[in-house]
Amino acid sequence: APKIDQADKVNQLMPQLDANNIVTEIQKESANQNRFYKLKTGVTASDELFDTWKSLAKGWDKATVTQFSHRRFPQKSVELEIKGSKYPDKVVVIGAHLDSTAGSWTILNKRAPGADDDGSGIASETEVIRVLAENHIQPEYTLRFYGYAAEEGGLLGSREIVQSVKKEPVTILSAMQLDMTNFKGSDKDIIFEMDHTNSDFTHFLQTLIDTYQPNITYGTDQCGYACSDHASWDSIGAPAAMPFEAYMKDMNPNIHSKNDTLENSDPTGTDALHFSQLALSYLIEMGFE
Numbered sequence: 001a002p003k004i005d006q007a008d009k010v011n012q013l014m015p016q017l018d019a020n021n022i023v024t025e026i027q028k029e030s031a032n033q034n035r036f037y038k039l040k041t042g043v044t045a046s047d048e049l050f051d052t053w054k055s056l057a058k059g060w061d062k063a064t065v066t067q068f069s070h071r072r073f074p075q076k077s078v079e080l081e082i083k084g085s086k087y088p089d090k091v092v093v094i095g096a097h098l099d100s101t102a103g104s105w106t107i108l109n110k111r112a113p114g115a116d117d118d119g120s121g122i123a124s125e126t127e128v129i130r131v132l133a134e135n136h137i138q139p140e141y142t143l144r145f146y147g148y149a150a151e152e153g154g155l156l157g158s159r160e161i162v163q164s165v166k167k168e169p170v171t172i173l174s175a176m177q178l179d180m181t182n183f184k185g186s187d188k189d190i191i192f193e194m195d196h197t198n199s200d201f202t203h204f205l206q207t208l209i210d211t212y213q214p215n216i217t218y219g220t221d222q223c224g225y226a227c228s229d230h231a232s233w234d235s236i237g238a239p240a241a242m243p244f245e246a247y248m249k250d251m252n253p254n255i256h257s258k259n260d261t262l263e264n265s266d267p268t269g270t271d272a273l274h275f276s277q278l279a280l281s282y283l284i285e286m287g288f289e
């Protein structure tokens with residue numbers, strides 16, 4: 001596992017992460033009637049995230065923001081890349097999904113705010129982008145941030161993306177998934193899913209919590225199936241990890257319904273902030289040798 005030797009940077013950046021920004025982003029995403037990947041509301045949600053990441057990345061040298069068009073549905077994925085100064089072909093990945101669903105397949109104009117699933121993951125990730133961009137962080141390894149389309153359709157967006165990445169002349173060092181970060185249903189703050197993930201990488205993340213978030217508690221669980229986009233990276237042999245909000249039995253009961261709102265999760269965004277903190281230490285420790 002990589003050495004943990006970037007304390008100066010992590011300790012300078014971590015305090016800048018602000019739960020209020022996470023709340024604002026979740027509210028922005030939930031404002032859409034739904035973010036269903038087959039509907040124009042889902043297309044709009046992707047374009048809004050594209051705009052948000054582009055404005056955050058303004059002035060961040062070597063950062064590029066693009067949309068990834070999918071073959072069989074209109075919702076695009078969003079990608080932000082900051083090229084590494086020393087190892088541009090070695091890529092550290094983090095992702096969340098930008099779509100939402102209300103459970104049934106033809107949700108038409110049904111309400112699916114998706115505040116926790118997965119507005120929280122997108123918001124946790126976006127707050128890390130803001131802090132890295134504002135500090136003009138120039139990593140030695142390439143960092144890639146994803147907002148995946150159509151996760152609820154069966155990991156459709158990330159599946160297409162990893163097939164495309166497989167054809168690139170790059171090595172994926174690791175991929176973290178943030179799907180549901182803002183509902184602390186259990187007594188532990190972060191639960192690591194142990195299936196469709198890499199145990200060494202998961203252990204490395206647990207060591208990061210011990211080092212940089214000593215008051216955060218964590219545990220492990222199993223999804224029992226490919227429960228989010230980390231499984232797409234795992235399927236091409238990239239070390240994947242999925243820090244999750246609770247044990248399965250305790251997870252947010254409101255997901256995939258009109259009741260998946262900010263009020264029905266953590267309205268202060270403090271739970272989601274813990275995931276931003278882990279994501280930041282992950283990207284800095286993996287982004288620099």
Ligand SMILES: N[C@H](Cc1ccc(I)cc1)C(=O)NO
Nearest residue numbers: 117151179222223227228248
């Ligand atoms: N399947 C996931 C929800 C989900 C995530 C983790 C576990 I454990 C069980 C269920 C989903 O809806 N992602 O969008």
Ligand SMILES: [Zn+2]
Nearest residue numbers: 117152255256
């Ligand atoms: Zn879901």
Ligand SMILES: [Zn+2]
Nearest residue numbers: 117118179180
């Ligand atoms: Zn999800």
